[in-house]
Amino acid sequence: MPATVPCVRLSVEPSLVATDYPFSHRIRVRFAETDAMGIVHHSRYLLYLEETRVAYLRALGHPYPEMRSEGVDYAVLECFVQYRQPLRFDEEIDVHLQLASATRTSFQMSYLVTVDGEVRASGVTVHGCVTAAGRPTRLPQWLGELAGA
Amino acid sequence: MPATVPCVRLSVEPSLVATDYPFSHRIRVRFAETDAMGIVHHSRYLLYLEETRVAYLRALGHPYPEMRSEGVDYAVLECFVQYRQPLRFDEEIDVHLQLASATRTSFQMSYLVTVDGEVRASGVTVHGCVTAAGRPTRLPQWLGELAGA
Amino acid sequence: MPATVPCVRLSVEPSLVATDYPFSHRIRVRFAETDAMGIVHHSRYLLYLEETRVAYLRALGHPYPEMRSEGVDYAVLECFVQYRQPLRFDEEIDVHLQLASATRTSFQMSYLVTVDGEVRASGVTVHGCVTAAGRPTRLPQWLGELAGA
Amino acid sequence: MPATVPCVRLSVEPSLVATDYPFSHRIRVRFAETDAMGIVHHSRYLLYLEETRVAYLRALGHPYPEMRSEGVDYAVLECFVQYRQPLRFDEEIDVHLQLASATRTSFQMSYLVTVDGEVRASGVTVHGCVTAAGRPTRLPQWLGELAGA
Numbered sequence A, B, C, D: 001m002p003a004t005v006p007c008v009r010l011s012v013e014p015s016l017v018a019t020d021y022p023f024s025h026r027i028r029v030r031f032a033e034t035d036a037m038g039i040v041h042h043s044r045y046l047l048y049l050e051e052t053r054v055a056y057l058r059a060l061g062h063p064y065p066e067m068r069s070e071g072v073d074y075a076v077l078e079c080f081v082q083y084r085q086p087l088r089f090d091e092e093i094d095v096h097l098q099l100a101s102a103t104r105t106s107f108q109m110s111y112l113v114t115v116d117g118e119v120r121a122s123g124v125t126v127h128g129c130v131t132a133a134g135r136p137t138r139l140p141q142w143l144g145e146l147a148g149a
Helices: A042-059 A064-069 A141-146 B042-059 B064-069 B141-146 C042-059 C064-069 C141-146 D042-059 D064-069 D141-146
Strands: A023-028 A072-083 A092-102 A106-115 A118-131 B023-028 B072-083 B092-102 B106-115 B118-131 C023-028 C072-083 C092-102 C106-115 C118-131 D023-028 D072-083 D092-102 D106-115 D118-131
Touching: A023 A042, A042 A064, A042 A072, A042 A092, A042 A106, A042 A118, A042 B042, A064 A072, A092 A141, B023 B042, B042 B064, B042 B072, B042 B092, B042 B106, B042 B118, B064 B072, B092 B141, C023 C042, C042 C064, C042 C072, C042 C092, C042 C106, C042 C118, C042 D042, C064 C072, C092 C141, D023 D042, D042 D064, D042 D072, D042 D092, D042 D106, D042 D118, D064 D072, D092 D141
Parallel strands: none
Antiparallel strands: A023 A092, A072 A118, A072 B072, A092 A106, A106 A118, B023 B092, B072 B118, B092 B106, B106 B118, C023 C092, C072 C118, C072 D072, C092 C106, C106 C118, D023 D092, D072 D118, D092 D106, D106 D118
């Protein structure tokens, strides 16, 4: 997406090197996530990225349910996925995650999906901090600091 | 995404004007598509875009199941979604679709999601033509011509 | 399920004759609803039943979102599905629905899923009326009357 | 369901005592599995039961993907779920599984879903052994023996 379009916040390029990512989370592909092409349906990857985000926040000591109960939520503003090689039923995938950048009210995460070290997909999600009423609000301080914002 | 990254094929910018799109398809939001934020989960938008692609191909006289039975499939190579305003249960959404560009073996579609004319989301999907065995193959002639490739 | 088990409320037997059902709703199978067996995944049928329930309540003049905004919700207490013949991508299915029975706080609906008049599946769902806080409450009067409770 | 209906194979009553089940599998609830009622959507339970079945077969040394590659598949013929207490985002659920009964060509599994020992749901699935072409076939010998058929 052209960088000149102000409404497109997505700007990071996910690294294809797993060791560039500080966090990873393993997920086994469910049968229900496949489709009639015999591979994982492209929409399911977003579930894997989300599960990994939640695991990452938990590992940081800031579990997502706790944040939600404190009235801060992370709306997904944009997502991008590149499908490089299909995923199949019962494969164990490693989703690598990096907090990529942040502004006062939003942050980006990039992802690499591998199986046995082989790259299968990469992606980026852009999130905005919102109140329970859905209004944009500042990132929690720890998150801004973590992102170097 | 920077245009200098050759592996990223996604290059079109979805118009935010519904009348720029030659095709549209109406879908009513299912309760099962919402999440605990009370809005449609971000992953479900990909289901709406896919349903609209299938409706578009049917309207063109080239139903997708027929193409699959002839051994050509359309793998999703990339997707991008921008979430502008949430969708809610039972809303009737119009997904507008445009065949945006094509190469010899791939094509892009752009999408605009509106409710009562109000923009809620936009998106792009990039597809590659593959054989039943998963190997890249040429676009069907009619599709290439349609895309002006 | 044995009728002697008090906690199992499900008691109706869905008719296999479409004309026994006063309401029906047409749905086209999405590609994302198939699985690697090439047929619709068994979990998706519950989405079809739910979409049909919502359409039924709307047709009755009691749209579900309106009821929810008035503080009454319909928790699913039990479900049963019998899969007779598979459903496939792009098939147009007719989901027939009957309000089968009701107690003071719960009701049952039975369903028949057909394609071109051929039976594919049948099912039953049991629902309890609950307040926004999740406590059981009485059925709305119109619903109790409709069910002959 | 009345036992007099021959087409309904489902006949077992899931125990509500976790220690009655020889196998259990832990799953953490994904955010995407919740709905606008703030709890896990009733259709997702079938995904948990399926993931547990797959884990069970793997633990028995008969991984499901291997069986599928040998041309035997397990079609779901019926399912029943009873929802007792809701599941919420991020909860860790234990799905307990028991191979409940078998005939020459079908078997039943019963399930209990608990969180910290508290019962949340129970269920039964009925499966038929089918060939790749979808025709009923005999259970593998080990499975029949395991079920005491």
